[in-house]
Amino acid sequence: MDLRIFTEPQQGASYDTLLTVAKATEELGFDAFFRSDHYLKMGGGDGLPGPTDAWITLAGLARETRRIRLGTLMTAGTFRLPGVLAIEVAQVDQMSGGRVELGLGAGWYEEEHAAYGIPFPKERFARLEEQLEIVTGLWSTPAGQTYDHHGTFYQLTGSPALPKPAQPKVPVLIGGHGAKRTPRLAARYADEFNIPFASVEDTARQFGRVREAAEAIGRAPDELVYSNAMVACVGKDEAEIARRAAAIGREPDELRANGLSGTPAEVVDKIGRYAETGSSRMYLQILDLHDLDHLELISSDVLPQLD
Structure with missing residues (x-):
């Protein structure tokens, strides 16, 4: 089981905090x-500094780190x-020496679009398919x-399709809870399928849908990586958890x-159920991006117990 750190900087984090x-x-x-x-x-919260x-x-971060993978849940x-995004991701992949992964979703938070003047079209999921x-x-x-691409929403003509990423293939992540369209897109385009904040039961059900969608188009379901995203809150004892x-x-x-959440033993047991x-x-x-002791505890008491 790989453990990856996932942050929500919009809640309040500077670049320096994220770098740390x-x-x-x-x-x-x-x-x-x-x-x-x-x-x-x-x-x-106030979201400061913005x-x-x-x-x-x-x-x-691509220039400041050497080993870890880097990516988005979800862009x-x-x-x-999409043409601009392809350039950006390829360039960051080059800057990292081939360590980037792209999680791409339709976009859902209407308030942030209004706040920053970003169009929020109704047909976002159809656009996502073309973007992928x-x-x-x-x-x-x-x-x-x-x-060349001549679609409903985007037209590309004679694109040199440059630059290329450093990796032969940048892993693409698709995720969500949708029962039909999401599994179909994952089966066609994804290297990894992620379900966020889901129970063990809901996880098993959604993974099954993705596997069925892959089989339906002649793709081996095990070609995809299956993953979860969960809030973490680990403590040595009840006082630290609280x-x-x-x-x-x-x-x-x-x-x-x-x-x-819970003690390291509790968290290891729950991760096992997801596995x-x-x-x-x-x-x-x-x-809480300032609690680095939290990361140290997970590293020392949870990570070594996972295969």
């Missing part, structure tokens, strides 16, 4: 540092034109050839029910 967490992620043996792609805080752009952040398809086709098509076009829960405005019992569904990767949503 990313370096700790690398030093403590975690597999990757991922971040959300949002421009407006959600819920309580948002950071996901791909500008990852470009900086909002509404924020960037374009981004992957640009990357896979052989050097020296051009790429303190960390309070710091993120949650209750210990609720976190135990809906996240990866039984076919999950091989867990994104730990870390909401």
Whole structure:
């Protein structure tokens, strides 16, 4: 089971804070540092010092880290034109030496679009499908050839399809709870399918849908990586669990029910139940980015117990 650190910088984090967490992620043996792609805080708090752009952040981290994978859960398809996104991700992949992964979703948070003047079209999911086709098509076009796309929402003519990523193929992540369209898109375009904040039962059900969708188009279901994203709140004892829960405005019992929360032994046991569904990767949503002792505890007392 891979453990990856997943952050929500729109809730309030400077680049320097994210850099500190990313370096700790690398030093403590975690597999990757991922971040959300949002421009407006959600819920309580002031969101200070304000948002950071996901791909500008990852470009900086690409030059400041050496081992960990870097990516988004999930880049909002509404924020960037697909041709521009393909260029950005390829460049950051080059800057990292081939360590980037692209999580791409339709975009959902209407308030942030209104706050920053970003169009919020109704047909976002249909646009996402075209975006996936374009981004992957640009990357896979052989050097020296051009790429064309004449779709409903995007038109590309004679694109040189450059630059190319450093990796032969940038892993693409697709995720969500949708019962029909999401599994179909994952089966066609994804290297990894992620389900966020889901129970073991819901995880098993959704993974089954993705597997069925893959089989329906003649793709081996095991070609995909299956993963979860869960809020993490781990403590050596009840007092430490309660303190960390309070710091993120949650209750210990609720976190135990809906996240990866409790003592290291409890968390290892729960991760094991997700592994039984076919999950091989867990994104730990870390909401208090100043509590590096939290990462150290997970690294020392949880990570070594996972295969």
